[in-house]
Amino acid sequence: MVQRKKIIIIGGGFGGIFTARKLANHNIDVLLIDKQNHHLFQPLLYQVAAGILSPENVAIPLRLVFADNKNVKVRMEEVLSVDKTTQKVITNENEYFYDFLVIATGSTYNFFGHNEWAKHVFTLKTLAGALKLKNHIQTQFERALVIKDSAEKEKLLTFAIVGAGPTGVEMAGIISEIAKKFTQEESTIKFQDIKVNLIETAERPLAAFSTYLSDYSVQAMHKLGIKVKLNTTVEEIRHNYIKTSExxxxxxxxVWAAGVLGVGAASLLNILKPARGNKVTVTEYLNLCDDDKVFVIGDTAEFIQNDRPLPGLGSVAKQQGIYLGRALRKIVRGEDRREIKPFKYEDYGIMAIIGKRAAVAELPLVHLQGVPAWILWGLVHLLLLIGFRNRAIVLFDWVWTYLAGSYSSRVINQVNYEA
Ligand SMILES: Cc1cc2nc3c(=O)[nH]c(=O)nc-3n(C[C@H](O)[C@H](O)[C@H](O)COP(=O)(O)OP(=O)(O)OC[C@H]3O[C@@H](n4cnc5c(N)ncnc54)[C@H](O)[C@@H]3O)c2cc1C
Incomplete structure (x- = not known):
């Protein structure tokens, strides 16, 4: 009897989950390993931090995603290394052998050589990080109401977000909206007392967008009371203190929302000289240049298209996962690899939300701003969420928040989250 081929996928993010979906219910043994037990929809993490959404609604247990797919096994383990010679994956608990390996381990924040800053900032990358930030933000407002020391009160009501890409802009916008809501509930604190600073080294926010859309975002942020500090470089971060060039x-x-670094692949494969951003360079078929059994996709891969590396986006990871799942099916069936077409990313556009009724969307045929972009952003994010239940609950929470103006997940719990 011919042995079924074994495919190991490391990482159950966008890249890993879509690869596994395309391999589900086929004559292949698939092992999906992730150090978390869930797939996380990172684009909505900031709404968990804001108390709009509950963590369960932006994440789904991997076991549930593949409950009906007997050939896909899920294991919660941390992969420590990969031995390409013996085709072995070594985790904190086990060793597994593969015929083909997919590495989709994502990215982490880039502190540009200042890793010592990490302990003084909040990041949005995990559920724990978002919950820690939510507890913290709510605590700042509650304490500001009761504290007597005015310098302390100012620190409680001052927020600094570093990096004006989509995540930084979204975070600044939502903090400003939470602040407005809070000052409507509690008139002893004035909205003008709350300072939301968005710090960016470049001369404009949302640099991946056209200039006039980023200009619109500056106007929208000014309306929200956000102080947009452009051409401003962070020089030092200490406990509750940030020194900038200005x-x-x-x-x-x-909150740190600047730059990303590929995580995992380069160190798991012991690549001493990774590509820019600690990524691993792959061929047009997404495999390593020196190994056609090992594939790297998503944020941790460097894929060059039209002479430029693809950006770290969920849509890139998802398309690569779908492509790779289909390609692996053909490879396992023994089809001639030369017949398989190379991967090509289809760019359907980029979007960012700034606040209520304010967003930007740059699509191939049309550029939108304001309410149309805001509605489109909501629809696209609902469709991209994994799981019908999550979509339904998120839609309900959004409508509720919009109509009732209340953020329902504002409970400060006592759990000490390690982000
Ligand atoms: C706050 C935020 C907002 C974003 N907003 C958008 C947006 O609006 N639109 C968009 O297109 N993109 C957005 N992105 C980017 C998008 O989320 C990423 O590009 C996408 O998640 C990358 O997918 P991936 O599969 O490469 O990695 P990830 O989705 O990060 O998944 C990696 C997985 O690998 C696991 N893992 C890592 N190392 C190991 C190990 N050693 N062993 C086992 N498991 C491991 C992790 O636990 C994780 O589950 C956003 C990202 C963030 C952080």
């Missing part, structure tokens, strides 16, 4: 900010809440 001055100092004393704030209890510093």
């Amino acid at each position: 001055g100092e900010i004393h704030s209890n809440t510093i």
Whole structure:
């Protein structure tokens, strides 16, 4: 009897989950390994931090995703290394052998050589990170109401977000909206007392968008009371303190949303000289240049198209996962690899939300701003969420928040989250 081929996928993010979906219910043994037990929809993490959505609604257990697919096994383990010679994956608990390996381990934040800053800032990458930030933001407002020391109160009501890409802009926008809501509930704190600073080295926010859309975002942020500090470089971060090229900010809440680094693949494969951003260079078929059994996709891969690396986007990871799942089916069936077409990313556009009724969308044929972009952003994110239940609950929570104006998940719990 011919042995079924074994495919191991490391990482159950966008890349890993879509590869596994395309391999589900085929004559292949698939092992999906992730150090978390869930797939996380990172684009909506900031709404968990804002208390709009509950963590369960932006994540789904991997076991549930593949409950009906007997050939896909899920294991919660951390992969420590890969031995390409013996085709072995070594985790904190086990060793597994593969015929083909897919590495989709994602990315982490880039502190540009200042890793010592990490302990003083909040990041949005995991559920724990988002919950820690939510507890913290709610605590700042509650404490600001009761504290007597005015310098302390100012630090409680000052927020600094570093990086004006989509995540930074979204975070600044939502903090400003939470602040407005809070000052409507509690008139002893004035909205003008709350300072939301968005710090960006470049001369404009949302640099991946056309200039006039990023100009619109600046206007929309000014309307929200956000201080947009452009051409401003962070020089030092300490506990509740940030020094920039344009001055100092004393704030209890510093959110880091600048730059990403590929995580996992380069170190798992022991690649000493990774590509820019700690990524692993792959061929047009997504495999390693020196190994056609090992594939790297998503944020941790460097794929060059039209002389430029593809951006770290969910849509890139998803398309690569779908392509690779289909290609692996053909490879396992023994089809001639030369017949398989190379991967090509289809760019359907980029979007960012700034606040209520304010967003930008740059699509191939049309550029949108304001309410149309805001509605489109909501629809696209609902469709991309995994799981019908999550889509239904998120839609309900959004409508509820919009109509009732209340953020329902504002409970401060006592759990000490390690982000
Ligand atoms: C706050 C935020 C907002 C974003 N907004 C958008 C957006 O609006 N639109 C968009 O297109 N993109 C957005 N992105 C980017 C998008 O989420 C990523 O591009 C996408 O998740 C990358 O998918 P991936 O499969 O490469 O990695 P990920 O989705 O990050 O998944 C990697 C997985 O690998 C696991 N893993 C890592 N190392 C190991 C190991 N050693 N062993 C076992 N498991 C491991 C992790 O636990 C994780 O589950 C956003 C990202 C963030 C952080």
